[in-house]
Amino acid sequence: MKRIGILTSGGDSPGMNAAIRAVVRGSIYNKMEIYGIERGYEGLIAGDIKELSVSSVSDIIQRGGTMLRTARSTHFMEPEGFKRAMDMLENFEIEGLVVIGGDGSMRGGVAISKTGVPVIGLPGTIDNDLAYTDFTIGFDTSVNTVLSAIGNIRDTSSSHERSTVIEVMGRNCGDIALYSGLCGGAETVLIPEVELNINSICRKLIQGKNRGKLHSIIIKAEGVPVSAQELADVITERTGLETKVVVLAYIQRGGTPTGRDRMLASRMGYRAVELLRDGNDSRAVGIKGSAIVDYDLEEALNMEPVYDSAINELAEILSI
Numbered sequence: 001m002k003r004i005g006i007l008t009s010g011g012d013s014p015g016m017n018a019a020i021r022a023v024v025r026g027s028i029y030n031k032m033e034i035y036g037i038e039r040g041y042e043g044l045i046a047g048d049i050k051e052l053s054v055s056s057v058s059d060i061i062q063r064g065g066t067m068l069r070t071a072r073s074t075h076f077m078e079p080e081g082f083k084r085a086m087d088m089l090e091n092f093e094i095e096g097l098v099v100i101g102g103d104g105s106m107r108g109g110v111a112i113s114k115t116g117v118p119v120i121g122l123p124g125t126i127d128n129d130l131a132y133t134d135f136t137i138g139f140d141t142s143v144n145t146v147l148s149a150i151g152n153i154r155d156t157s158s159s160h161e162r163s164t165v166i167e168v169m170g171r172n173c174g175d176i177a178l179y180s181g182l183c184g185g186a187e188t189v190l191i192p193e194v195e196l197n198i199n200s201i202c203r204k205l206i207q208g209k210n211r212g213k214l215h216s217i218i219i220k221a222e223g224v225p226v227s228a229q230e231l232a233d234v235i236t237e238r239t240g241l242e243t244k245v246v247v248l249a250y251i252q253r254g255g256t257p258t259g260r261d262r263m264l265a266s267r268m269g270y271r272a273v274e275l276l277r278d279g280n281d282s283r284a285v286g287i288k289g290s291a292i293v294d295y296d297l298e299e300a301l302n303m304e305p306v307y308d309s310a311i312n313e314l315a316e317i318l319s320i
Ligand code: F6P
Pocket: 011, 072, 102, 125, 126, 127, 169, 170, 171, 222, 253
């Protein structure tokens, strides 16, 4: 392999830059040319493609977001857009591609790989919703950002003796809510994987108040099928507690990546280079325990998500 391309696609995540840096420097170290494709599949279709050097990725390891920028491309899903994208890979003589993104971005990679171009997928999403890997790049930073927000909200909630519903991202996956809820000492964590029980939420809040609790934090994942405001209204109506709403939204998707995310991104990025260098077919790179692993790209995306109910039970036990 002489020349590889790299793109980031879908929602950005902290650590994507560290992964780009690892792929760029790893490729150059292994005597391969590396081309950066801007704005994901949109930029591929438009031919926004530039060769990257060692210094192109200086001073980015600590930055959130993605220096290549990103997009959600519907054009790429259409035959004409897809053909143009494939023509661009050929025009630039790109023989292998690294795609950093979530499920949808990697599925785009599967479509490309079926034409014979090997694609290596790196899991770049805050959602932690890819079944084949224990953790995705950006998840840890996002959880830490939510923890910092919980701390701030707790201060003012105690002063005013309020309850607060904090809505976090994660699409259909409850991991950001679960990890930040457990580590932030939330009274209640609501995730899409577990059915909502409004009676038990209200009972717990009242019992806490009766024990002298000055505030309550309820973490709700965005995938739970009730809005944060509707939930707050029901809680106020049924408990009499003043309940505020904070939707953290994009705050939890930006910011400097944690050391853990930078490490994950650097290790996964370099594995992607090794896989292409060694002539592998399309693979998805992940982490299992402390080991960096790789699976057939399409098989990885078809793995069934396994929800870790033990963490939810622990969050419940520790928040009695
Ligand atoms: O997949 C990352 C994510 O931030 C999800 O948690 C969220 O549901 C979605 O992207 C938001 O997408 P957009 O940036 O298009 O609003």
